[in-house]
Amino acid sequence: MKNIISIENVSFAYNKENVLQDIILSIDEGDFVGIIGCNGGGKSTLMKLLIGQLNPSKGKIKLFNEDLDKSNNLNKIGYVPQISLSSGANFPATVEEIVMANLYSKVGFMKFPKKEHKQKVKEALKIVNMEDYSKRLIGNLSGGQQQRVMIAKALVSEPKIIILDEPTTGIDATSEEQLYTLLEKLNKESKITIVIVSHDFAKISKYTNKIFVVENNKVSLMGKENEV
Numbered sequence: 760m761k762n763i764i765s766i767e768n769v770s771f772a773y774n775k776e777n778v779l780q781d782i783i784l785s786i787d788e789g790d791f792v793g794i795i796g797c798n799g800g801g802k803s804t805l806m807k808l809l810i811g812q813l814n815p816s817k818g819k820i821k822l823f824n825e826d827l828d829k830s831n832n833l834n835k836i837g838y839v840p841q842i843s844l845s846s847g848a849n850f851p852a853t854v855e856e857i858v859m860a861n862l863y864s865k866v867g868f869m870k871f872p873k874k875e876h877k878q879k880v881k882e883a884l885k886i887v888n889m890e891d892y893s894k895r896l897i898g899n900l901s902g903g904q905q906q907r908v909m910i911a912k913a914l915v916s917e918p919k920i921i922i923l924d925e926p927t928t929g930i931d932a933t934s935e936e937q938l939y940t941l942l943e944k945l946n947k948e949s950k951i952t953i954v955i956v957s958h959d960f961a962k963i964s965k966y967t968n969k970i971f972v973v974e975n976n977k978v979s980l981m982g983k984e985n986e987v
């Protein structure tokens with residue numbers, strides 16, 4: 760399988776606090792990757808390094824075989840950050856506005872979205888089964904529905920990889936199962952590589968083909984590859 764992300768001996772520290780040390784990690788096209796580990800272990804930090812929001816203090820990250828810091832391919836990664844559902848409750852934006860926000864670079868500054876942009880938003884919302892909610896304020900949706908909108912937002916820019924940081928926090932078991940089923944479909948049918956951070960080992964084991972454990976400043980691969 761084609762390698763799309765490779766982390767080579769990367770270390771990272773916030774000020775003097777060493778969070779990740781000499782880590783090695785490889786993700787191939789079509790992988791469904793789980794990232795687990797204890798609280799404060801460095802999972803979110805690792806995700807932020809993958810999307811170029813943080814830079815390694817040592818080592819190299821490659822995206823599609825190019826140095827990530829010089830790469831033009833960062834737009835091929837869709838990122839669904841850890842969200843606090845309560846903080847978004849009063850956010851005065853509709854579902855379609857939230858998803859459209861990821862097309863602003865295509866729409867252009869101070870310009871109105873064209874028909875084609877609206878169509879893309881509609882298609883992304885259809886994939887996550889939220890097309891009937893496009894005019895609703897984001898704060899008036901359930902936690903599971905808000906997460907689906909965030910995935911539509913990531914999908915609208917047609918990514919090759921989607922990275923999700925604990926997307927099931929605060930949502931019920933049924934919505935969680937639906938979310939994983941949706942991710943599985945995107946992975947199998949749309950061939951999108953998925954990287955998901957979670958505390959739920961049982962769920963992660965069921966859906967992923969590769970699991971990395973972030974622990975004691977290190978990242979190790981669990982012996983699960985090729986089982987699925």
Ligand SMILES: Nc1ncnc2c1ncn2[C@@H]1O[C@H](COP(=O)(O)OP(=O)(O)OP(=O)(O)O)[C@@H](O)[C@H]1O
Nearest residue numbers: 773774776778796797798799800801802803804805
């Ligand atoms: N912006 C920051 N500045 C300084 N330290 C930070 C910053 N962000 C995170 N840290 C510290 O880095 C360490 C790793 O944090 P990180 O958020 O990556 O862990 P995590 O594994 O995602 O945790 P959780 O499971 O609780 O979400 C923690 O000790 C945290 O306090």
